[in-house]
Each structure stands twice: as C-alpha cells, then as structure tokens.
Amino acid sequence: MRVIRDSAVARRPLRHSHPRCHSERSEESQTLALGRRERRVAPSVIPAEAGIQSVRTVRRVLWARRRTAALIVVALIMLALPSAAAAHGGSLVYSGDRGPYQIRAFAILNEGWLDYSIDLRELGSGERVTDAQVSIMALTPDGLLGPWEAIYTGTVYEMIERAPDDVDWTIQVDVSGGPGPITYAHRLRITPGTWIGPTVAIGVAFVLAVAAHAYNGRKRRARARSRQERVAAR
Numbered sequence: 729m730r731v732i733r734d735s736a737v738a739r740r741p742l743r744h745s746h747p748r749c750h751s752e753r754s755e756e757s758q759t760l761a762l763g764r765r766e767r768r769v770a771p772s773v774i775p776a777e778a779g780i781q782s783v784r785t786v787r788r789v790l791w792a793r794r795r796t797a798a799l800i801v802v803a804l805i806m807l808a809l810p811s812a813a814a815a816h817g818g819s820l821v822y823s824g825d826r827g828p829y830q831i832r833a834f835a836i837l838n839e840g841w842l843d844y845s846i847d848l849r850e851l852g853s854g855e856r857v858t859d860a861q862v863s864i865m866a867l868t869p870d871g872l873l874g875p876w877e878a879i880y881t882g883t884v885y886e887m888i889e890r891a892p893d894d895v896d897w898t899i900q901v902d903v904s905g906g907p908g909p910i911t912y913a914h915r916l917r918i919t920p921g922t923w924i925g926p927t928v929a930i931g932v933a934f935v936l937a938v939a940a941h942a943y944n945g946r947k948r949r950a951r952a953r954s955r956q957e958r959v960a961a962r
Contacts, residue, residue, distance in 0.1 A: 788952065818843070822899075822914045825851055828907035833899075834884075837918045842891035844899070844916075845884040850907055856883070860906035866916075867898040875902075894919050 818836035825831070830851050836843040844864065848857045862885040865874035878885035878901075900913040 788949070819918070821916055821918065822912075824912070826912045827910040828852075829857065829903065829910060830854065831912065833901075833914070835916060835918050837891060837893075837895055837920050839920075840890060840893065841888055842895060842918075843886065843888050844878070845881075845886045846878060846901065847884050848903065848906075857906045860885070861904045862887075863902045863904075865900045865902075867900070869896070873897075 818834050820832060821835045822831065822833035828851050830849045832847040834845045834847070846862060848860060848862070849855060850857060858880060860880075862878035862880075863875045864878055864887050865872060865876070867873075873889075876887045876889055878887040880886075895916060895918045897916045898913060899916045900911065903910050
C-alpha cells in the first residue's frame with residue numbers, strides 16, 4: 729500500500745468530482761457565456777418617438793438651409809439687375825419708349841463724379857441692344873457739356889464724367905446703329921447721396937431678413953433638442 733506523506737498533496741482535491749457538481753458547473757458556465765453573447769449582440773433600444781423627432785429635426789434643418797440659400801440667390805440676382813438701386817447708374821432717372829427702343833436710364837452722383845447708364849433694349853423682343861453707338865450731351869447753367877461717348881459694359885451703356893455737387897441738367901442722348909437712330913432728352917436732377925438711401929435700405933432689409941431667419945432656425949433646433957432630451961429621459 730502506497731503512503732502519501734506530503735500533506736499539501738493529500739489536501740489537493742481529486743480530479744474527478746461528483747457528477748452532480750460537474751453538471752452544475754457546466755450549466756453555470758453555459759449560462760454566463762450565453763449572457764455575454766447576448767450583451768454583445770443585443771441592439772440598443774431607442775424610443776420610437778425619439779427617432780421620429782430626430783428625422784423631423786434633420787428635415788427642418790435641411791429646409792432652413794435651402795431657404796437661406798434661396799434668399800441669398802434671389803438677393804444676388806436682384807442686385808445684379810440693371811434696375812437695382814446699386815447697379816450701374818443707381819437711381820432710375822428716365823424710362824420710356826423711343827422708336828424701336830425701350831429705354832431706362834440710371835444715375836449716381838458720388839464725390840464729384842456722375843455715373844450715367846442706359847439700359848437699351850429692342851421694343852418688341854425686350855432683348856438688349858449691344859451694337860449701338862450712344863453719345864450724351866448736357867445742357868447746364870454754365871453752358872453745353874459733351875458730347876461724351878457711353879461705352880457698352882455688357883449690360884448697359886455707361887458714361888462717367890466730372891460733375892458739380894448739385895446737378896440740375898438737361899440730358900440729351902443720341903443713339904445710332906442697332907435697330908435705328910433716335911434722340912431723346914430729359915431733365916436730370918440729382919444730388920450726392922440720392923442713390924444711397926434705396927441701396928442701404930435694400931441691403932439692411934436683406935441682412936435683417938437673413939438674421940431673423942437664422943434666429944428662428946436656432947430657436948426651432950433648440951426646441952427640438954429639448955424635446956429629444958425629455959423623450960430620452962423617460
């Protein structure tokens with residue numbers, strides 16, 4: 729008979745334990761492994777209302793950005809038109825039909841310079857006339873000035889000349905070439921700053937509209953975030 733002298737070895741548990749203990753440990757191990765697997769693959773549960781609010785918020789943000797971009801594009805188009813207050817020539821000083829032409833004239837007086845521009849179009853089609861020769865003269869209290877040639881700039885025929893601070897002239901415009909020759913005249917009464925008011929008003933109104941739109945957008949986004957936080961806290 730073999731005698732076990734080492735007490736530590738004698739106290740070591742036997743390798744083969746009771747079958748019932750072995751089955752209980754196996755079941756416990758399987759349960760823990762299954763729990764870990766479920767935690768890895770279980771999807772996060774998001775309330776349906778929170779998901780709907782998120783989609784609505786994204787749609788509102790996209791719609792707000794589109795409206796802001798549309799406002800900017802419209803403003804740029806308005807400022808690019810010859811009839812806008814800040815276009816070549818500024819304030820509208822004459823409008824009428826003469827012969828085969830539809831005519832609109834604009835003027836700016838700024839720091840001793842007169843900028844006089846003519847939007848010249850065909851009367852029937854409304855298309856711009858680009859091949860005309862335009863000559864301008866001015867009857868002033870000091871006598872006749874000119875003639876000056878107005879150069880086509882791509883949208884209007886423009887003339888820039890020195891002028892006094894207070895202009896009260898009679899302008900005569902001679903047009904040749906194009907659909908036909910014409911002459912028209914009108915009184916030009918303009919002082920420094922007469923074109924600034926409408927331009928500043930348009931610019932300020934546009935800036936205020938964009939600022940109000942951005943402010944309302946921020947308020948809507950803040951309310952949407954607050955609703956999402958309340959839904960998530962439930």
